[in-house]
Amino acid sequence: MHKIIAHRDRFRALLARVQTDAAISTAIAHPCDELAVAAAVEAAEEGLIAPIFVGPMPKIRAAAQLAGVELAPYRIVDVPHSHAAAAQAVALVKRGEAKLLMKGSLHTDELMHAVCADGGLRTDRRLSHVFLMDVPNYARLMLVTDAAINIVPTLMEKRDIIQNAIDLAHVIGIDRPRVAVLSAVETINPALPSTVDAAALCKMAERGQIVGGIVDGPLAFDNAVDATAAGGKGIVSPVAGAADILVVPDLESGNMLAKQLTFLAGAESAGIVMGAQVPIILTSRADAPRARIASCALAVLMVQAAKAPAAVMMES
Incomplete structure (x- = not known):
């Protein structure tokens, strides 16, 4: 008989597995509502990600003001609309400037179109x-x-x-x-x-x-x-x-x-x-804050796991 672990303790245990000594650079595609901006900043404050906000700068700043968060510590890449934001976020990953991709307030299929395009992350x-x-x-x-x-x-x-x-x-x-x-x-x-x-x-x-x-x-x-x-x-x-x-x-x-x-x-x-070539974090407006943090933690664990074999080889 398996012991049932108290609900919510399992996600806490998952977060405890993440090495937060170095946040993972993450391109956030079109974070133009308060929930998308807040989710990225929350994950950054937890030491999980180093967000790069990609989208129309006025909309991103307005969303941050509504969410009551400060964007000064973070990089913003100004592009005119959601299609450009998806393409530019993917390009940041391709160039190695970001190790993760995260959906902002655009539609999932719009982000996936950029991921699956020629030269994308397939x-x-x-x-x-x-x-x-x-x-x-x-x-x-x-x-x-x-x-x-x-x-x-x-x-x-x-x-x-x-x-x-x-x-x-x-x-x-x-x-x-x-x-x-x-x-x-x-x-x-x-x-x-x-x-x-x-x-x-x-x-x-x-x-x-x-x-x-x-x-x-x-x-x-x-x-x-x-x-x-x-x-x-x-x-x-x-x-x-x-x-x-x-x-x-x-x-x-x-x-x-x-x-x-x-x-x-x-x-x-x-x-x-x-x-894809990197984990892609999908969040929803209906997600609770813990769910958004856990999604980022999952992606970070994937990146850390991918690095682990190389680290073992170097030690040996």
Whole structure:
């Protein structure tokens, strides 16, 4: 039986893992409302990021005044509009002037367009969003993917979505995450394509096309998170009832699941986009301050983890 850690302590433990001796330079694309500016300044005051505000300077200064924060310590790159802000923020990352990219008050698809443009921040891996959720009465942190980027992912895109989530799980200390590929039922039914994809993804994991985690599915949500529900259906699985990662069939189901956990179950959430050359911090107007800080902490942990192997090699 897993001990249930008090709600909110798990995000506090996550923040404690971050080395805050050197804040990570972060390009903030179009931070032109008070919440976007406040989120960046909050993270800076926590020692997580060194923000570079990219957008129309008058709008950024007006937003800072509304938020009651001081911008004097921070660099501002003045550009005329949100499209230019997204492009310039990506360019700062490409030039090495920023190690992270953070969404301000522009639309997610506008920022992703700049990320995915020629000369942007794409890699061979499909981009995907991962929510890290601290859900009351669940025995572990839960990752939900993808609820923000891929609308109806293909089988191979789901492979990347899973690998991205496993990589993030490793960074936060889950050595061999249990991955539940969700559907409405636990048996394979050609009328439900998500069940067929789930079966294929499990075989791909067996053959080394997905590495670093234990993948099982199809699993319904209750069987993925509740051992009693799984046992009642005779499901024998190392993942059932103990999932670390929930892989949803499509963006609609993922978005609804994440918001239900937040607004009905009282979960705290943080989220980043994986698969680009750098982690991308996505925040929402509905995010609580702790969620915004946790999202920045996740991205910083990714940067620090990427540096760790080089540091080990230098020591040896």
